[in-house]
Amino acid sequence: MIGIDIGGANTKIVCEDEVIIRYCPLWKESPITEMLSEFDGDAAVVMSGELADCFYSKAEGVSFIVNAVLDVLPEAQFYGTDGRFHTKAVPELAAANWLASADLLREQYADSVLVDFGSTTTDIIPLSPFDELLGHTDLTRLRKGHLIYCGMLRTPVASLLRSVIIDEEETPLSTEYFASAGDAHLVLGHITPGEYTVPTPDGKEVTRDLSLARLARSVCADLDEIGEAGAVTIALAFWKAERSLIEESLKRIGKRPLLAGGIGSRLLRSTLGGTDLFDEIGHFADALPAYAVREVAERNGI
């Protein structure tokens, strides 16, 4: 059986011991069917891509994704926010990927809070009581602080940071998408160029120099106007803003052991302590919902 997590920007597939992460932006009409055509047999599926703005509604998005998957994998089963598997499009399939992760981990790490720090968002999930997690939507999870738009790669720097102190002067940022979280984390040494797996804001290459230039452009400057130190200051301020969002949410949930997942798990672990899921389940931690939905399906005899 394979596990599939279809997001708006990335699709993740867990197949035997392999993790495949493909940048597959639904709003650019990336063909899910084509991408899945190399697979066959049983599949367990979760999604969050129904929110992509190519769809008029979540219901339309869910239908589209379910049909695209069933075209290639007619035996596929879809996990919902009710904690159950379904064989056709129902509203519960919208944004249930985080719940599959919780379902997998809820017994072994019952006292922990899972922080899945991904490319675009961070899911913060107290793993017990599990029943209280059922039925939540993106909207209710935003309000509880369980879904934070704060990622390692795609988050626009200017969306979390309105101004920064450079050369002792408060400097507001442009609201254009000039620099991304990926640029900030690359410059800070949190990721390698190879881990910057999404397009850059300007479509140019991934190098430290170009990331510094993108950060400088976010205050409407060439790099020589604010210097490398100025650009690094922007990156640091952005990462501080991200960290604050995560810490605020953890505070609301209350003190629990931290279980760090997602492509940012190592950074989280080194910043906030706790357990890095990577040390527990290896590279599956980078595609946790895809891995989890497969494991939960097999555990449930699906």
Next chain:
Amino acid sequence: MIGIDIGGANTKIVCEDEVIIRYCPLWKESPITEMLSEFDGDAAVVMSGELADCFYSKAEGVSFIVNAVLDVLPEAQFYGTDGRFHTKAVPELAAANWLASADLLREQYADSVLVDFGSTTTDIIPLSPFDELLGHTDLTRLRKGHLIYCGMLRTPVASLLRSVIIDEEETPLSTEYFASAGDAHLVLGHITPGEYTVPTPDGKEVTRDLSLARLARSVCADLDEIGEAGAVTIALAFWKAERSLIEESLKRIGKRPLLAGGIGSRLLRSTLGGTDLFDEIGHFADALPAYAVREVAERNGI
């Protein structure tokens, strides 16, 4: 003589009594030369498009734009942040469009502050003393509050608004570009669908219903999850955030009569009082730098 203002997203041309505004995103390699090919003779030019992230630096952007214009209009003259006209690419040409407006208006409205509320940014310019305006860059103007990323159309709603109270619950916004200033202002009745002259975030049509849906998506919801009232609340909170930015800057500059320009001049005038440039110079107020650079060139005998 024609006046031309080449921005990153829009190019504005003033030709005799006509104002032509074309969505011409430089980062998508829109052909400036082709767009200008219907014109000939003298031209006075300002720009801010050199900041577009298709260019590695402002110098590269200035050169590209100057060459593209000179290809079609070899007599063109370019206004700089030194308040002078140039015939070739020099660093002073970067982001001098606002200064042309100030140069035109500085005598007649010497005691006023000009607020040019455009599609993407707002320029806030005390019209005297004029000499103190010379030599400023985007970076120094951001710091002084003279350049604010706050517009009528292109500004991402989530870039100025991190959360909003809906149904008495604090609701954070997604950082995706799901809704624009244009959606907020359309829903609030500040603009008509015809005045929404840039692409929508999702590429779908401009209607009140679709703008409401885009605003709802900014909190990861279908419209029926938060209702029309919820979506209007987001629009109102966004407009309040924009107004605060403008008011803060005006406060720093000190009390002066307000002169409102740009496509948002009517809204500004009705909100903050003052004089609507539209009542003074008609539709040229919507393309103020393009109009101003032509008038200044003619005044200077260029």
